[in-house]
Amino acid sequence: MSYIDIIKNRRSIYDLNDQLPVSEKVVVNTIKHVTVESPTAFNMQSSHLVILMNDDHKKLWEIVTNTLKKQVEESKFASTQAKMDMFSKAKGTILFFDDRHVIDQLKKDFPLYQNQFDMFADHSMGLLQGNIWNALAELKMGASLQHYNPLIDDEVKRQWEIPEYYRLTAQMVFGGIGSIPEPKEKMDADDRVIVYSNNS
Ligand SMILES: Cc1cc2nc3c(=O)[nH]c(=O)nc-3n(C[C@H](O)[C@H](O)[C@H](O)COP(=O)(O)O)c2cc1C
Numbered sequence: 001m002s003y004i005d006i007i008k009n010r011r012s013i014y015d016l017n018d019q020l021p022v023s024e025k026v027v028v029n030t031i032k033h034v035t036v037e038s039p040t041a042f043n044m045q046s047s048h049l050v051i052l053m054n055d056d057h058k059k060l061w062e063i064v065t066n067t068l069k070k071q072v073e074e075s076k077f078a079s080t081q082a083k084m085d086m087f088s089k090a091k092g093t094i095l096f097f098d099d100r101h102v103i104d105q106l107k108k109d110f111p112l113y114q115n116q117f118d119m120f121a122d123h124s125m126g127l128l129q130g131n132i133w134n135a136l137a138e139l140k141m142g143a144s145l146q147h148y149n150p151l152i153d154d155e156v157k158r159q160w161e162i163p164e165y166y167r168l169t170a171q172m173v174f175g176g177i178g179s180i181p182e183p184k185e186k187m188d189a190d191d192r193v194i195v196y197s198n199n200s
Pocket of ligand 1: 010012
């Protein structure tokens with residue numbers, strides 16, 4: 001499959017199940033490879049991942065559900081519960097964290113760029129998440145990107161003994177594909193990409 005075909009196959013897929021087309025080991029090794037090979041600003045490598053599968057994955061969505069129960073009105077909770085049940089049915093979730101110590105140290109070491117390092121860390125994190133999302137698509141798996149941080153941070157850190165100075169940035173739910181969503185409307189490439197290529 002060409003690279004363009006792989007990234008075309010990456011979608012936000014919510015209808016997921018726990019039947020993977022490959023072994024758990026292949027999934028874990030793929031995520032590890034992508035993490036090591038994805039570039040980071042100043043080679044800072046500030047992103048850390050925790051892969052939750054099976055009962056640990058279900059525990060995460062129980063934590064999210066219980067946290068949201070305290071925030072959402074009881075009469076409106078049915079749709080939230082349905083969403084939580086949908087995520088829980090998947091195989092796993094990747095938790096993405098930034099190591100704040102690494103980022104703060106770089107701010108001290110390179111004062112000229114100190115205002116840029118949070119942005120660099122976010123960009124590096126985005127690249128990593130995109131690369132993993134694409135790699136899972138290549139394995140014919142589905143995934144969606146969720147952001148229940150910072151609501152769930154304290155409980156997640158307690159449950160899986162995550163260092164206090166790690167910042168949770170996203171949760172990527174993954175699994176076997178139940179159904180693929182309808183295509184989304186996309187702007188024309190020429191409205192977003194402008195080319196100047198004068199030769200003098
Ligand atoms: C940085 C980023 C944050 C996103 N956050 C969420 C989110 O919190 N919840 C969600 O359901 N989808 C989230 N998405 C998915 C986007 O809504 C989705 O990628 C976009 O609508 C295009 O659809 P597609 O992924 O099916 O191509 C996020 C995507 C990106 C790139």
